[in-house]
Amino acid sequence: xxxxxxxxxxxFLLVSIQVELxxxxxxxxxxxxxSRIEQTRARGVLIDxxxxxxxxxxIGRTLGHIAAMARVLDAATVLVGMRPAVAITLVELGMSLxxxxxxxxxxxxxxxxxxxxxxxxxxxxxxx
Amino acid sequence: xxxxxxxxxxxFLLVSIQVELxxxxxxxxxxxxxSRIEQTRARGVLIDxxxxxxxxxxIGRTLGHIAAMARVLDAATVLVGMRPAVAITLVELGMSLxxxxxxxxxxxxxxxxxxxxxxxxxxxxxxx
Numbered sequence: 001x002x003x004x005x006x007x008x009x010x011x012f013l014l015v016s017i018q019v020e021l022x023x024x025x026x027x028x029x030x031x032x033x034x035s036r037i038e039q040t041r042a043r044g045v046l047i048d049x050x051x052x053x054x055x056x057x058x059i060g061r062t063l064g065h066i067a068a069m070a071r072v073l074d075a076a077t078v079l080v081g082m083r084p085a086v087a088i089t090l091v092e093l094g095m096s097l098x099x100x101x102x103x104x105x106x107x108x109x110x111x112x113x114x115x116x117x118x119x120x121x122x123x124x125x126x127x128x
Numbered sequence: 129x130x131x132x133x134x135x136x137x138x139x140f141l142l143v144s145i146q147v148e149l150x151x152x153x154x155x156x157x158x159x160x161x162x163s164r165i166e167q168t169r170a171r172g173v174l175i176d177x178x179x180x181x182x183x184x185x186x187i188g189r190t191l192g193h194i195a196a197m198a199r200v201l202d203a204a205t206v207l208v209g210m211r212p213a214v215a216i217t218l219v220e221l222g223m224s225l226x227x228x229x230x231x232x233x234x235x236x237x238x239x240x241x242x243x244x245x246x247x248x249x250x251x252x253x254x255x256x
Binding site: 003004005007008009010014016018019048050051081105106107110 | 131132133135136137138142144146147176178179209233234235238
């Protein structure tokens with residue numbers, strides 16, 4: 001299975017990463033996610049990593065790239081479900097996942113995305 | 129990675145199956161899902177199988193067991209994201225996934241769960 005499913009949840013997309021990310025899989029995920037953002041006009045992306053016991057520098061960098069790609073397509077990214085041990089390792093490795101917002105679980109991540117959409121709508125004066 | 133994450137989405141739980149289901153993984157999923165239904169008082173379970181290219185009789189039976197366990201815990205189960213090729217194979221194998229409702233994607237599955245909760249509330253006269 002060489003594809004990570006991208007699930008549509010209302011205005012948002014959900015990606016649950018459960019397998020080791022290798023190069024080809026990451027490229028597939030980037031292609032798939034960006035085209036799904038375009039197709040569905042999604043405003044936010046939730047990436048769940050609760051299944052990952054290890055997040056190394058390659059995965060950290062990859063997640064940063066995905067968030068940056070989503071941003072230029074006008075979708076916010078929130079990383080959810082990080083295990084405490086992963087948070088400890090990331091900080092010890094000096095990786096702060098700059099530019100990626102995080103939330104404890106999918107529910108909280110979705111609330112964060114809704115909040116940021118509402119804030120953006122308030123600033124531009126558009127209806128949310 | 130020996131666990132499939134169970135994600136909470138409001139009143140529902142979402143399980144995205146992306147890896148080959150072997151015996152131990154199925155047992156872990158059953159334990160995990162039933163305890164999460166109890167903890168979160170979830171009223172519905174969405175099982176996404178869009179990543180599965182093959183659903184054999186073992187997986188079909190397992191999905192039936194999971195749906196039956198959820199039912200006795202008062203949660204409805206909807207199977208979402210089945211690939212056309214999988215549907216063809218299942219019917220040709222004579223497996224009709226009796227007792228499991230299906231929907232095309234997560235959004236439609238969630239609408240189906242909400243609808244069935246509303247119907248149940250109407251019948252008992254409780255507020256939905």
